Amino acid sequence: MAQPLDMNAIEQALKGFTIPPQPDVLLHIQQLLQQPEPNAQRLATLINLDIGLAGFTLKVVNSAYFGLRTKITSIEHACKFLGVTRVVKLVRSVLLRFTLEQGQQQDPFSQKLWSNALLVATTAATLAKHLDWSQETADDCYTLGLFRNAGIALITAQANNYTDMLRLGLLAGQGYSETEEQRFATCHEILGYLIAQSWGLPAEICNVIAYHHSPALILASDSELEQRLFAMLKLAEHMSGESRILLDLTLDPEWDQFAPQILDVLGLELFQLPELGELLHQHDIKNIYTS
Known part of the structure; x- marks a missing residue:
């Protein structure tokens, strides 16, 4: 498992x-969920108390990642079809977006941030399923894709020039965290x-979120799950063209430096990526190999 974060650093x-x-x-x-047998109807009732939450949850359930042949029309149906645990994971991710957006003006970058988060999450989970990873691990890939940049939402709420600052830092050869720490004393x-x-x-x-811009550290983790989650996240970021979408840059320094190790964790070769791009295209998922 990756080294725990220093509590003094956290307080700072x-x-x-x-x-x-x-x-x-x-x-x-x-x-x-702590009850011996969680009641699906009770869960659906809780979710349905917020029309916006229920509506967006259904939108995601019917998205490309789940690939359902039958359209899910209600939260009750989703609970029965997907199971309580999967629906709860999904709802947590939806609530994150709602909570961080609450009371904030929806600027163009924030819209791109969340749409890209959904793209990366869907890409990672779809590829995980293609590689025959367990459903639970694929769902974890989805959750990771949605949550890993949540900290950016907190920073951009205080810094209108965030994208310009980050773009200049990357062009100067600095990493994401290094650039943020110079300006905000955190990342x-x-x-x-x-x-x-x-x-x-x-x-x-x-842990993967804590070190997702520190490839050397997380790839040295003694947890196979952490390594796999990180590697799939980086592959999804690369294939989605994240730096181009968010910052209008073609730079991808982490991928350029660590691609061999990332692909080794996944059991993939570089020449297979266009084929994976075609797979994503067949699922209506945009990527750099088919756009």
């Missing part, structure tokens, strides 16, 4: 930032870790 990172608490509905849902990796931890995500996902 939180200066000027507030980690959003879990919404009440998520707390009620987690209490429900979105740590903030994202704190959000994921406080929202009850598994330790492995939290």
Whole structure:
């Protein structure tokens, strides 16, 4: 498992930032899950209390990742068809977006940030299923894709020039975290870790979020799951063209430096990526190999 974050560093990172608490509905849902046999109808009732949450959850359930032949028309149907655990994981991710967007103006970058998060999450989970990873691990890939940049949402709420600052840093050869720490004395990796931890995500996902811009460290983790989650995340970021979407840059320094190790973890070769791009295209998932 990756080295735990230093608590002094965490306290320093939180200066000027507030980690959003879990919404009440998520707390009620987690209490429900602690029961020996969670009631699917009760879960559906809790989700349906918020029309926006229910509607967006159904939208995601019917998206390319789930690839369902039959359209899911209600939360009750989703619970029966997907199971309570998968629906709860999905709802947690949807609530994250709603919570971080609450009371904030939807600027163009924030819209791109969330749409790209969904693209990376869908790409990672689809590829995980293609590689015959377990459904639980594929769902973890999906959750990781949605949560890993949550810290950026906290930073951009205070810095209108975030994208310009980050773009200049990358062009100067700096990494994401290095550029952020110079300006804010923290980085979105740590903030994202704190959000994921406080929202009850598994330790492995939290750790990957904490080090997702520190490839050398996470690839040296003694946890095979952490290595696999990280490698799939980086492959999904690369194939989605994340730096081009978010920053209008073709630079992808982490991939350029660590692609051999990432692909080795996944048991893939570089020449296979266009074929994977075609697979994603068949699932209506945009990627750099077919666009």
